[in-house]
Amino acid sequence: MNPNEFLKHIAYDSVVFGFSGEKLKILVMKYKNTDYYALPGGFVGLEEDLNSAVRRGLKERTGLDNIFLEQFYTFGNVDRSKPEFMRAIMEANGGINESSWMLDRFISIAYYALINYDDVELTPDAISESCDWYDLDNLPELIFDHNEILEKALATLRSNLETKLMGVNLLSTMFTMKDLQKVYEAILGEKLHRGAFQRKILGMNLLKRHEKQFSGAAHKAPFLYSFEK
Amino acid sequence: MNPNEFLKHIAYDSVVFGFSGEKLKILVMKYKNTDYYALPGGFVGLEEDLNSAVRRGLKERTGLDNIFLEQFYTFGNVDRSKPEFMRAIMEANGGINESSWMLDRFISIAYYALINYDDVELTPDAISESCDWYDLDNLPELIFDHNEILEKALATLRSNLETKLMGVNLLSTMFTMKDLQKVYEAILGEKLHRGAFQRKILGMNLLKRHEKQFSGAAHKAPFLYSFEK
DNA sequence: TATTTATTGTCTCAAACTGTGACAATATTA
DNA sequence: TAATATTGTCACAGTTTGAGACAATAAATA
Structure with a gap:
């Protein structure tokens, strides 16, 4: 990753919901050579719209365009950034190169997406070992504040469910x-x-x-x- | 403003609602020596929580602590940044110094606040000529995407109005x-x-x-x- | 002092909405 | 042909909501 390619201090995280028969699931990534699980996230190109960056990341991981996607909150506390974890993840991926900007503080804009479980073709990114569905009631512990982000996504989804029949996007x-x-x-x-x-x-x-x-x-x-x- | 004090590319904007007798009003700033009107906004300190930055800005402009404040959306399109306007504002304030980082692209996290109209002591910031109440139905044209931000604030306020009787914060x-x-x-x-x-x-x-x-x-x-x- | 006026707190009635069970219809199996 | 599981729809009761009505009352007026 080229440190001059992205806006510093700005990230996004996405809570991707799917539905398989009976249960609600979300997409979770596992970083290579670690036991760290995280929501799919990414960075925003210097000349890229924020929403486009999120759609780009979802496209890369699920293969899907035109996903139902809603921004719901921006997490901006100082203590949400954990450079120790980030360092461990990067070292497990072959050491820290020039990209020490990833150890900086990040503000994260969070989105949730509703997609058709059967349509996706899951592809982990370069530093991830897997990108997979997990039952919502049987999730691994997530790093950073990703559990909190998930909780808020779910609360927002519940309270918006009536509008526009958004549940249909899971079918x-x-x-x-x-x-x-x-x-x-x-x-x-x-x-x-x-x-x-x-x-x-x-x-x-x-x-x-x-x-x-x-x-x-x-x-x-x-x-x-x-x-x- | 010291360019090393704040997170680059990140700003906030606030839609501050007040109520006087019959009408809903919002706070609007006018930049010195220009005809540019804008929502009160600001930047986030390198080691400052996002929410704290917004409360700090509101405190400086209204004198109030403990304001009812809610984040509602983050605006991140590339074309929302207008360096020409920013340059004009800065030149009207004595020329462009080192702070050319203000000409960069910004992502803005938007908040709305509900405050008691009678409690505020309005104070314009260093580059503003005024910070004043305007009737919602008689606003000056706002720069950047601030009209859009206001519209979305109002829509969010309307749809959240029932929860927690939030209207009382205006009284x-x-x-x-x-x-x-x-x-x-x-x-x-x-x-x-x-x-x-x-x-x-x-x-x-x-x-x-x-x-x-x-x-x-x-x-x-x-x-x-x-x-x- | 008695009367008038404007506004308040509360009630009633009807209309609309919601939760619940019931019933006939029907695609397949026995 | 009968049994079974599930569907589409409805009827009924209970609840909520919209709208007007009415007595109570604080001050102005006669």
Whole structure:
């Protein structure tokens, strides 16, 4: 990494949510030759828009464009930077070169993303051993203030969930009402009443109903929906 | 300003709301010897927490500690920085010295504050001619992307207004239900129904009711309230 | 002093919304 | 053909919300 390529003292971190059947998951990276786990993050090019930098990082790691992405908070305390950890990570990657700027203090702009679990092709970056899904209820300890960032992402997601039916971004283009309900239940962490849920969602007039499709299961087939507008 | 004192490329801007009788107002600064108006902003010390930097700036300009303050968005597009304007401002202040770092690109973390209009003692900073209240519906044109920042602040304030009865921060410690309703109406930009408003607010159980106080007006005297919890 | 006026605190009624269970419809299996 | 699991929808009760009504009351007025 060329120290003259990026804005100093500025980083971003992203909380990337996915949904697989029943559980909410997030993307976590593991740094090479360490036991340090972290949220996917990165730096902002000298002539690059902040949002573009985040999208670039997500594209590199997931292969996806046009991700549902929202900025939710900027973490700027002095004590959030831990040069000891950063040094250890860099040494585990072949020693500290010119990039000692990475040991400086960083302000981090945090984003959350909602993506379709099945669409991603995960690629760790140069200093990471892995970039993988972890169940939200079975996460490794994260370094820096990344646990706090995750908590705030989740709180923001919960409180914004109603707006624009954003939960649909965790599903593929066609889904059943039950699929969507599972997403809501996983995010909110509670069971919802089927009838009321359906009534509320349909009342938003944001979904398009398609032909039923026989699921092969021994019961009435559900409608399929897609998100419109 | 010493260029080695602050984090480069990082600034904050604050949208400071006040309420006077009927109207919502915000604080706007005017740069010396120019016609440029801007939101109060500033920089972050090398060893200073981001939130502390913003509180420091507000303290300097309003004299107030313990302000109700919330971060709401970080603006990071490349084209938000306008070196021409910055250069003009600096030249109007006695020329460009070593501080050419101020001509660089900046990412700005934006906050809004709610304060009691009557408590402030306004003090312009070194390069400003004035720091004053302006009616929200009668603002001068602001430089950079400050109009956009203001719009987003207002939108965030509107959508968060219910939480924690934050409107009380625009009033003095004791206020009537009518005072509070005026605040809500000014922020939301619509008339509210008196009975329903009172019922809703009292239902939150966040206000303490005090003795009535004869207002001198020719009608039943209202209760006074203060915000508890 | 009695009356008028403006505003307050509270209530009631209707309309809208929400939580809950119920029921018929239906795709597959037995 | 019957049994089973799940779906789409509805009915009902309980709750919340919008709107007007009414008595209480502080001061001005007659």
